[in-house]
Amino acid sequence: MKAAYYYGIGDIRVEDVPIPEIQVNEMLVKVKACSVCGTDNRIYRHGHFKVPEGVKRVLGHETSGEVVKVGSAIKGFEVGARVALPPNVGCGTCHMCVRGYNQLCPNYQAFGISMDGGFAEYVKVPSFAVSNVIKIPDHVSYEEAAIAEPLSCVLHAYEAHKTVPGDTVLIIGPGPIGALHVMMNKMAGGRIIVAGRSDARLEQIKQYGADIVINNRESDLKEEIDRITEGRGVDVVITSNSDPEMQKVALEVAGYHGRVSLFGGLPKGKEFVMLNTNLIHYKELTVTATTGSSLLDVHKAMDMISTGKIDVKSLITAKFSIEDTVAALDYAAQGAGMKALITSEL
Ligand SMILES: [Zn+2]
Ligand SMILES: [Zn+2]
Known part of the structure; x- marks a missing residue:
């Protein structure tokens, strides 16, 4: 073979x-x-x-x-x-x-x-x-x-940050996993913003349900989020990449009672990130993180594919x-x- x-x-x-x-x-x-x-x-x-x-x-x-x-x-x-x-x-x-x-x-x-x-x-x-x-x-x-396996990892993260209808959700990282986050959170009733640095990928990700895309190489992500949410910040932020800088930004753009999902792990040597924990404290943020998925998550993801919930x-x-x-x-x-x-x- x-x-x-x-x-x-x-x-x-x-x-x-x-x-x-x-x-x-x-x-x-x-x-x-x-x-x-x-x-x-x-x-x-x-x-x-x-x-x-x-x-x-x-x-x-x-x-x-x-x-x-x-x-x-x-x-x-x-x-x-x-x-x-x-x-x-x-x-x-x-x-x-x-x-x-x-x-x-x-x-x-x-x-x-x-x-x-x-x-x-x-x-x-x-x-x-x-x-x-x-x-x-x-x-x-x-x-x-x-x-089903990558979808199960996204489902596992979703169960920790729990998007509800009416939430504004920011997904940082417009790759394939970002696209799965888009579909999952769209299904949960969120308004979806995706940020990234590649115009080609940002254009592509619209077909999976992104309502707004932001090129954060060309514009300041915090200013854009302030403008879109009229200063309130987003309800859910998911870092679907391996950029330490974006973990800092995630805390800044989350609104009061926001949930932050540090989904992407960081490369060795870059994992010590200076975070302003007062943002977590004074905005009463919930910071979650998940890694991989359990066997049950994969079964559930297969069901979601099978029933057409996620294409x-x-x-x-x-x-x-x-x-x-x-x-x-x-x-x-x-x-x-x-x-x-x-x-x-x-
Ligand atoms: Zn994998
Ligand atoms: Zn064991």
Whole structure:
């Protein structure tokens, strides 16, 4: 089979390797779609502590496919089943896992990070990850099912900042995740403002429901928000990027009783940000943050796609073969389109 192996920073090689063998308590999935995430690019360009030097790893953690082999000890899955593979597998017994937060398990394993993921023709599901596998509803395509994972992360954030009808919501960062925040908060009844630095992306994001877009390279975001909200500030701010400066701005543009979601993590070395905590104090702000999503969140996200609440299909703007994995990562990094998807079906 073809598989794109990450060997180290800036080094991805597409190789022909044997299809993984499975044991009685494992499954083999033929990958149909795996979308590219910012995390894939972060690993490719900066490395990851769960991929030690000298180890080669297939990246890709937004994976869907067809079950082609089922070990004799597996119950509940059959050959031909259409499935998605939520990446974060908890140990199942720690304090976080028993509370349902498998993404916060200190001993988590993840497809595409600590074990081989979806930028390959086949992926093996080890025994401990079988309980993570989700069946895809009949009328949801493999491509849409791959997007359930990023949507679940946005849903997880949403549940913390809780937009209600009538809220004005500012989303900073007009990328694919920003677009999912737009759709989620629009559905919740918010008026949506998106800020970013690329006119092309700001133009694109209007189709997902942005009511107002602001190029904050050309204009002062605080002044613009003051003007739009008549000095009140916004009810919800979501930082959907990795810019420390925007975390400061988020506190400034939030109105009284505003909720701030620090959604995007910051790069190593830039995580110490000088924040004016008096803004939190005197405006009675709620500052929230989330990372990843739980298995339950992915199930809910799949339901939202299945019932047509969120249309993720239009988010896929480019498709690449496994051979072109590096081109797909470059496409995602350049920020010209929205989601890039890798598929062996091309
Ligand atoms: Zn991701
Ligand atoms: Zn655990």
